[in-house]
Amino acid sequence: MDYLTYFIIVPLLTVFGIVLCKNDKQVKWTAVIGMSIQLILAAALVFMYLAERKAGNMAEFLFYHDYMWYPALNIRYTIGVDGISVAMVALTSVIIFTGIFASWEVTNLHKEFFISLILLATGVFGFFICVDLFTMFLFYELAVIPMYLLIGIWGTGPKEYSAMKLTLMLMGGSALLLVGLIGLYFNSAPGGGALTFNLIEISKVQIPMEAQRFLFPMTFVGFGILGALFPLHTWSPDGHSSAPTAVSMLHAGVLLKLGRYGAFRVAMFLMPEAAHELGWIFLILTTISVVYGAFGAIQQKDLKYINAYSSVSHCGLVLFALLMMNKTAMDGAIMQMVSHGIMTALFFALIGMIYGRTHTRIIDEMGGLMRVIPFLGVAYVIAGLASLGLPGFSGFVAEMTIFVGSWQHVDTFHRVATIIACSSIVITAVYILRVIGILLLGPVRFDWYNQLTDARWYEKLSVGFLIVCIAGIGIAPLWLSNMIGDSLVPVVEKLNMISFIR
């Protein structure tokens, strides 16, 4: 069997194992073992990928396999990875691994909880390794359904409302997306011949401009909703705030990236002409969302809302950089996806842990926590500093790559957009330090805080692992940057060819 399929088999086997488990403990450990294997697989994949590239394998997608699935419509199970998907797979495995530990204290229906969680992860893994648009879509839908259950059943606050809102908005996105994908399918062979869903095949043909004008917004917005594109981001604050910890982590950490990845891989890669023609509209929207999200976060009181708006801002930067359409900025965009993924997962994990102790997420109702739970406090400060782009953490590397890349455009429009986006580094500092100041520093707010216990071993493991990842990328970014950069070459060439012809 080919290597990539293990990424789907292992979670499915884990789910099967969990079904057979008898008690809470067995469920957890089965999940841990399954996701540890997944993590090792992902780490091995990174090394194998780098080795292949070093050996001179210049194919666009490595570990490529193609199986016919439904011949009547030429739907195939085609898998393969490039540097970008490898980074995404690694990100997903890190987050689901730490997510398991972060949900150690789920009290009711653990079996069902872990089954849904791992099914969700399965969908995400499948999405990232697929090259066939139809199977890709299928895995995407597979990820959305468990999400509804996870929020609706194990959530907090107005969970039914949030779950419904999230699912409906994402389904709306899916509807647009499906139309877009089918449109691509019917335009995949303009010169006659077999229609195909295969990404690589479609990228080789020139899709008619009239079709692109119609299909580009469909796919871009379709994926954009999932990626919290302004003004279609409002499912995200509600969704995050109601979701249980691990789901928030996976959701903000990976699912938002899934939207970005799709927008990049499907919309921009396959329809570069339309990307050039319509990109400016979305560039304006994303520039707004970068600053808007940051300002939105300043006034929020709920920790999860703050982080959700911060995600809108940081993820806005990803789309912003993608739309800059040069190699440096796009490289930064993908790094920002990885970096923000880990960072925000860390944030949500910590918020979950703090909530588990103080039973509130409203910052005004807390204070002085650093003294009583120093491990979590320090970790929160580290997460905050990483989030405001401190050198030595991954966020800085990604943001600087984005800004330097964006600045390579000479025209005033791009320049102004870049300056506005740059200003987010100040606004980010404002809301991060505000939270740290109110939540952690200052005198201990209530006497009963002194009875709080600091992080337990599984919490320390989860948080520590994520911090090591952020710092690792932040201190030695070159390998990641190169791995992503090499895979961007075909995309950038395709985008530049267009501007050259014009």
Add this chain to the structure above:
Amino acid sequence: MGDFNFSYCVWIPLIPLFSFLILGLFGNKFKEKLTGILGTLALGIIFALSLYTAYEYFFVHGLVNGTYQKIIAINVTWLQFTDKLHINMGVLLDPISVMMLVVVTTVSFMVHLYSIGYMKGERGVERYFAFLSLFTFSMLGLVIATNIFQMYIFWELVGVSSYLLIGFYYQKPSAVAASKKAFIVTRFADLGFLIGILILSFITGTFDFITLTDPAGEAIHRGAEIGFMGMSVMTWAMLLIFMGGAGKSAMFPLHIWLPDAMEGPTPVSALIHAATMVVAGVYLVARLFPIFHFSAQPALNIIAYVGGFTSLFAAVIACTQLDIKRVLAFSTLSQIGYMMLALGVSGYGSHDGLGFMASNFHLFTHAMFKALLFLGAGAIIHAVHSNYMNEMGGLRKHLPITHATFLIACLTIAGLYPLSGFFSKDEILAAAFHKDKLLFAVEYCVAGLTAFYMFRLYFVVFWGKDTQYHHKPHEAPFTMTIPLMFLAIASVFAGFIPFSELVTSDSIPFEGEIDWMIAIPSIAVGLLGILIAMIMYRKENNYPARMAATLKYLYRWSFNKFYIDEIYLFITKKIIFRYIARPVAWFDRHMVDGTMNGIAGMTNVISFRIRGLQSGQLQKYGFVFITGALALALVFIYLWTK
């Protein structure tokens, strides 16, 4: 330079980094005393290494054919942006970086040693020493940066170490607020720095300092002809970069964070907010000086005036403050203004570059005597448990060593011959005299004011009324007095270092001399300041009160720091929080999200309305069916017959 290998210099920043990691991760398992000794030991090693490097560089290997070489000891690619632009991490040795190595390690070592005594018994000593090590690492990384992006990286890191140390007493709300303010104000300035770097690197295609600042090179002259809003693009870039420097060096109007930063432990104020980090802005301008001089003259003029104004402005405020650390903070502002001004009026090459040399000279001497002043203030605060000078008096009997060293420092900052402050200040005045008479006059006033406010502080604290203390004040332990004495010796003798033969704008040594025509009046002005302070504050009397009453408005404005803080508060609290952030949050919840909920609500309403049609009653369905069929038939008949 020959075959000497300077690559060992990479250990100078790395040793504090390791000490930070060890203390940060395992510090809570060590005994309190051990953490201090460990941190101090690490600093001792790099202090020795830096002195050795300075010796090897200045006296053995650095000077080749009459010019100090720029030596890249080590350089590795850290991150690749485009084909041309990449961030390197490396070690660059040239006169200013070697000088800064000595300054940073000396002061940091002294502060570490001092802190063992000062922080004894405090909660979280291991955290304190870990942060100090982190700061030292970052500052050294900044100093030896080979390219502007490396500098920016460490620039941010010193910013965060400063944030962490100001907020060291994190249970005190004022400390938390001060640390936040310091970080955000400097971050705002760094935004300008970042955009400046983007512009500069886009024009020149490089981050590398040696390529950028080579006067004969190509990079320096690019972008001079492209204009934007009346100035060349290069000027804009350099101005924005200076904005970063102004933020970190607390130049007006970005100075507001520095006085509040005094909430940190006093040794931290000595190290970060007096001697090293706050002069990073001066160092930045010095580092890029050839670009300023050859391609951005207007920016250089602006620097001179910003520096001159800040020095006067801060000196006026320092005369009325009561918190001794704040007096020293404003004094620091004023002295850094001097350094900026010196750079601003400087030319390039040998004697024309007098200002450049003087600025670095003053940076060096100021680091010594200002660190001494702060550490002395720390010893005073340690003894009387108060920051306010109106709660002190007559301390000379209780704290003899502190008193002696503090007096030396005061005399040095007042610029009396032959103390080090005299030499460096004299060179600055000489440089200003040749360039701009107005700035020269301003600096004379500042010299007098400096002597006045320093001796006001000195007389009130050590002479003045005999105050009754709760506990009899004790002289500090020897770990604290040794650094005081060391720095006092350095302050006295540093002036005899022939700076003009070591640190010059074009790295070619020249003969420096003292211009007595300028020096003698400046000593006289200093003495006058001291005299006035003595009359007013040596014994308790009513002169100060009468003075304050006479200059009522000036006094009130000075005491309230010219209300700059209030202006900032208005902008941030009122405008940004109330008129931007809150409406955005409201808009998002009610308009954007409202639309979404509206759509959902509408769907709900419509489905509720049409739900009644699906009643399940056969008669009703039959009725609707027949009515519909008849209606359609009528329509068709009508259309057909027409």
